[in-house]
Amino acid sequence: xxxxxxxxxxxxxxxxxxxxxxxxxxxxxxxxxxxxxxxxxxxxxxxxxxxxxxxxxxxxxxxxxxxxxxxxxxxxxxxxxxxxxxxxxxxxxxxxxxxxxxxxxxxxxxxxxxxxxxxxxxxxxxxxxxxxxxxxxxxxxxxxxxxxxxxxxxxxxxxxxxxxxxxxxxxxxxxxxxxxxxxxxxxxxxxxxxxxxxxxxxxxxxxxxxxxxxxxxxxxxxxxxxxxxxxxxxxxxxxxxxxxxxxxxxxxxxxxxxxxxxxxxxxxxxxxxxxxxxxxxxxxxxxxxxxxxxxxxxxxxxxxxxxxxxxxxxxxxxxxxxxxxxxxxxxxxxxxxxxxxxxxxxxx
Amino acid sequence: xxxxxxxxxxxxxxxxxxxxxxxxxxxxxxxxxxxxxxxxxxxxxxxxxxxxxxxxxxxxxxxxxxxxxxxxxxxxxxxxxxxxxxxxxxxxxxxxxxxxxxxxxxxxxxxxxxxxxxxxxxxxxxxxxxxxxxxxxxxxxxxxxxxxxxxxxxxxxxxxxxxxxxxxxxxxxxxxxxxxxxxxxxxxxxxxxxxxxxxxxxxxxxxxxxxxxxxxxxxxxxxxxxxxxxxxxxxxxxxxxxxxxxxxxxxxxxxxxxxxxxxxxxxxxxxxxxxxxxxxxxxxxxxxxxxxxx
Ligand SMILES: Nc1ncnc2c1ncn2[C@@H]1O[C@H](COP(=O)(O)OP(=O)(O)O)[C@@H](O)[C@H]1O
Ligand SMILES: [Mg+2]
Numbered sequence: 001x002x003x004x005x006x007x008x009x010x011x012x013x014x015x016x017x018x019x020x021x022x023x024x025x026x027x028x029x030x031x032x033x034x035x036x037x038x039x040x041x042x043x044x045x046x047x048x049x050x051x052x053x054x055x056x057x058x059x060x061x062x063x064x065x066x067x068x069x070x071x072x073x074x075x076x077x078x079x080x081x082x083x084x085x086x087x088x089x090x091x092x093x094x095x096x097x098x099x100x101x102x103x104x105x106x107x108x109x110x111x112x113x114x115x116x117x118x119x120x121x122x123x124x125x126x127x128x129x130x131x132x133x134x135x136x137x138x139x140x141x142x143x144x145x146x147x148x149x150x151x152x153x154x155x156x157x158x159x160x161x162x163x164x165x166x167x168x169x170x171x172x173x174x175x176x177x178x179x180x181x182x183x184x185x186x187x188x189x190x191x192x193x194x195x196x197x198x199x200x201x202x203x204x205x206x207x208x209x210x211x212x213x214x215x216x217x218x219x220x221x222x223x224x225x226x227x228x229x230x231x232x233x234x235x236x237x238x239x240x241x242x243x244x245x246x247x248x249x250x251x252x253x254x255x256x257x258x259x260x261x262x263x264x265x266x267x268x269x270x271x272x273x274x275x276x277x278x279x280x281x282x283x284x285x286x287x288x289x290x291x292x293x294x295x296x297x298x299x300x301x302x303x304x305x306x307x308x309x310x311x312x313x314x315x316x317x318x319x320x321x322x323x324x325x326x327x328x329x330x331x332x333x334x335x336x337x338x339x340x341x342x343x344x345x346x347x348x
Numbered sequence: 349x350x351x352x353x354x355x356x357x358x359x360x361x362x363x364x365x366x367x368x369x370x371x372x373x374x375x376x377x378x379x380x381x382x383x384x385x386x387x388x389x390x391x392x393x394x395x396x397x398x399x400x401x402x403x404x405x406x407x408x409x410x411x412x413x414x415x416x417x418x419x420x421x422x423x424x425x426x427x428x429x430x431x432x433x434x435x436x437x438x439x440x441x442x443x444x445x446x447x448x449x450x451x452x453x454x455x456x457x458x459x460x461x462x463x464x465x466x467x468x469x470x471x472x473x474x475x476x477x478x479x480x481x482x483x484x485x486x487x488x489x490x491x492x493x494x495x496x497x498x499x500x501x502x503x504x505x506x507x508x509x510x511x512x513x514x515x516x517x518x519x520x521x522x523x524x525x526x527x528x529x530x531x532x533x534x535x536x537x538x539x540x541x542x543x544x545x546x547x548x549x550x551x552x553x554x555x556x557x558x559x560x561x562x563x564x565x566x567x568x569x570x571x572x573x574x575x576x577x578x579x580x581x582x583x584x585x586x587x588x589x590x591x592x593x594x595x596x597x598x599x600x601x602x603x604x605x606x607x608x609x610x611x612x613x614x615x616x617x618x619x620x621x622x623x624x625x626x627x628x629x630x631x632x633x634x635x636x637x638x639x640x641x642x
Binding site: 004005007008009011012015016019020180183184185187188189190191192193194347 | 399401402418421422426428430431432433434435436437441444445446448449450451488492
């Protein structure tokens with residue numbers, strides 16, 4: 001084995017990565033776009049209170065000084081008041097669910113409209129009615145729960161990082177090597193003293209290095225934009241991502257061991273990638289899924305990577321607490337490496 | 349001198365095709381040996397088995413009198429017919445990468461000069477012309493200072509100028525004392541570059557020798573052609589066997605010299621005469637009844 005030969009092949013592979021402008025940008029942009037997309041979608045869908053239309057009012061902002069509405073109703077938190085010039089405009093908005101409740105404020109007793117089918121309208125009506133009832137002593141005892149809320153983003157972020165690593169490993173090793181086998185690059189390399197072991201080691205190391213590099217760049221960017229919170233230790237998290245990267249890369253190596261058909265390999269890649277994407281809890285939790293689905297997910301390395309990473313990031317687990325998942329990642333790596341080395345062929 | 353390469357009864361079968369069907373030859377050091385044959389003759393397959401790229405189905409290959417060892421890769425240089433290079437590397441990166449794979453590589457300067465690569469060193473592999481790419485492939489075959497060099501159709505697909513240019517490089521390599529095995533389906537190339545030729549067809553060698561030897565052995569005489577109008581006597585009275593082609597009469601003769609003497613002595617008008625001496629193309633035609641390029 002020659003370290004020098006591994007090193008030059010490692011360098012050559014890295015050149016390709018950094019010079020392939022299109023793929024290079026995509027590698028970083030893809031996870032960002034997903035995270036940004038979800039931040040926007042979920043930011044907008046967060047509970048934003050109820051919208052109460054009020055007329056007549058010449059402006060959107062309502063002057064409450066001379067209305068018939070009780071103070072208690074006006075000051076309810078999570079109620080947003082919007083002014084309309086007349087009843088017709090208000091009713092139209094109500095019918096289109098753009099407001100939940102409509103009140104006329106220039107009559108001695110207020111007149112109000114709500115949509116029969118709207119649960120929000122019903123809740124606003126209850127608030128409205130109770131605002132006219134004098135204040136009682138509060139019933140029951142209230143306890144405030146303190147603590148950081150875990151945003152969906154905090155839960156999703158490790159999922160996106162892991163998914164990016166998975167695609168990078170499967171395509172960057174599996175697909176690329178098969179393409180090189182097909183177009184004769186591997187044959188050209190076979191004609192040199194380079195051994196299969198040296199070549200594949202260089203591919204794996206290069207991909208691992210690039211995964212970690214990408215992860216760090218994406219992490220820094222996401223942290224600046226959305227302030228990512230890590231409850232546990234960064235060192236433990238790095239170990240988990242490193243093991244995850246190695247195991248996904250070794251799956252890529254196994255796929256790269258044989259084959260000269262790019263079509264077949266991209267099919268095989270999707271066949272592996274899609275189950276991991278949905279069963280390894282990248283996007284959503286498998287809580288409540290049938291037992292056999294959960295059992296199957298245990299076979300996938302991404303499942304263990306994400307479970308361990310989330311446990312550390314969200315719950316502050318230590319490395320010892322995620323050692324089971326780490327062991328699973330190590331075992332996957334070893335199995336895939338041994339199989340890949342046994343099956344490897346330069347030619348077909 | 350002992351042969352640098354001996355091939356004995358080499359066979360290579362793919363699932364249903366026998367691409368190489370028992371070929372044998374011996375190559376002394378320092379010569380350029382050519383495998384000449386039409387497309388599909390089995391040249392590439394034979395070469396790749398000898399290079400150790402694919403495994404033989406039968407037969408024996410001896411390099412310096414012994415089966416291949418680990419050292420083989422360090423001592424031979426290979427130019428493939430169909431290969432691509434790593435994406436996104438410049439010519440310089442490519443040469444440096446491949447040089448680093450060998451124990452004792454040729455100097456960069458020597459490679460660049462021999463293969464005339466100076467002005468494309470900083471171009472990307474995929475942004476160079478066919479001729480430049482072929483020269484780069486040749487440089488890759490030379491960069492471990494090999495004793496034996498395999499060239500698979502080195503000039504196929506090149507324009508005439510690029511082709512000449514490549515031939516000159518191959519000649520220079522030969523003058524350096526290297527042994528070359530090349531395949532080609534071009535008889536010009538074989539005649540120009542090779543000291544010894546094996547003609548291959550359907551996986552077997554059908555004739556072998558130096559170009560003049562082959563022509564002497566398989567071609568009788570030459571062809572003398574005159575315009576039909578030059579001939580005033582009835583064709584049946586011509587002193588040589590003939591056939592009429594496109595308004596000309598082509599006569600076959602034992603040797604060109606003898607044929608010309610006969611025609612002159614009979615007082616034929618020899619203006620607009622054309623004379624064709626047999627070449628390797630005729631050798632192939634006479635051996636197989638087919639042309640080299642179909
Ligand atoms: N990998 C392969 N699998 C099956 N048949 C092949 C393979 N490679 C070559 N052949 C067949 O072997 C024959 C010889 O091919 P080849 O050696 O490429 O000829 P040449 O180089 O003389 O043009 C052809 O009939 C070709 O179709
Ligand atoms: Mg060929």
